[in-house]
Amino acid sequence: AQSVTQLGSHVSVSEGALVLLRCNYSSSVPPYLFWYVQYPNQGLQLLLKYTSAATLVKGINGFEAEFKKSETSFHLTKPSAHMSDAAEYFCAVTPNYGGATNKLIFGTGTLLAVQP
Amino acid sequence: ETGVTQSPTHLIKTRGQQVTLRCSSQSGHNTVSWYQQALGQGPQFIFQYYREEENGRGNFPPRFSGLQFPNYSSELNVNALELDDSALYLCASSRPGEETQYFGPGTRLLVL
Numbered sequence: 001a002q003s004v005t006q007l008g009s010h011v012s013v014s015e016g017a018l019v020l021l022r023c024n025y026s027s028s029v030p031p032y033l034f035w036y037v038q039y040p041n042q043g044l045q046l047l048l049k050y051t052s053a054a055t056l057v058k059g060i061n062g063f064e065a066e067f068k069k070s071e072t073s074f075h076l077t078k079p080s081a082h083m084s085d086a087a088e089y090f091c092a093v094t095p096n097y098g099g100a101t102n103k104l105i106f107g108t109g110t111l112l113a114v115q116p
Numbered sequence: 117e118t119g120v121t122q123s124p125t126h127l128i129k130t131r132g133q134q135v136t137l138r139c140s141s142q143s144g145h146n147t148v149s150w151y152q153q154a155l156g157q158g159p160q161f162i163f164q165y166y167r168e169e170e171n172g173r174g175n176f177p178p179r180f181s182g183l184q185f186p187n188y189s190s191e192l193n194v195n196a197l198e199l200d201d202s203a204l205y206l207c208a209s210s211r212p213g214e215e216t217q218y219f220g221p222g223t224r225l226l227v228l
Contacts, residue, residue, distance in 0.1 A: 106158030
């Protein structure tokens with residue numbers, strides 16, 4: 001069975017400050033891991049993904065995440081927050097069976113607020 | 117390249133009615149998955165269609181059903197609507213043999 005835990009349903013940072021959104025996963029098989037962003041009244045946009053290649057993954061809009069197997073974590077970071085980063089962020093896991101699309105298991109989301 | 121599109125964008129129904137939501141997958145994508153996102157929660161997997169066959173289902177009752185057409189577009193049908201069915205319904209498509217799913221903008225359903 002797989003699951004995702006996102007610590008902190010709300011995170012507030014100042015513009016220019018470090019963004020750190022936490023994600024821990026549980027998986028009985030090697031996982032694929034994803035971060036998606038959702039702006040108000042919109043669908044989900046893929047930020048980045050881990051697919052068993054490099055453990056440090058760079059995504060769009062200056063975000064990156066590091067896969068740490070020993071900690072079962074895939075935390076999302078950005079060195080300097082912009083006002084436009086205010087949105088809800090979802091971590092998701094799916095089993096790595098190779099060559100197939102499997103259901104995504106999502107966390108409950110973290111709402112990021114950026115203060116001027 | 118056109119992304120995933122969904123229609124309608126918003127819908128209001130009353131309890132007991134039936135609803136059909138539509139999704140056009142991204143070009144070259146043959147797998148479509150549907151998710152329900154209740155307010156303040158993460159998306160929950162409903163089911164997936166691959167080559168016009170259901171290919172996995174989440175913990176949703178049989179009144180949630182779907183179809184996939186030869187052009188890989190898809191429909192989600194919900195019968196006997198309940199108030200708890202009010203949610204954002206998201207469609208996602210993916211390429212053959214790929215793990216990444218690309219989401220549409222969603223259909224927001226309100227059941228009164």
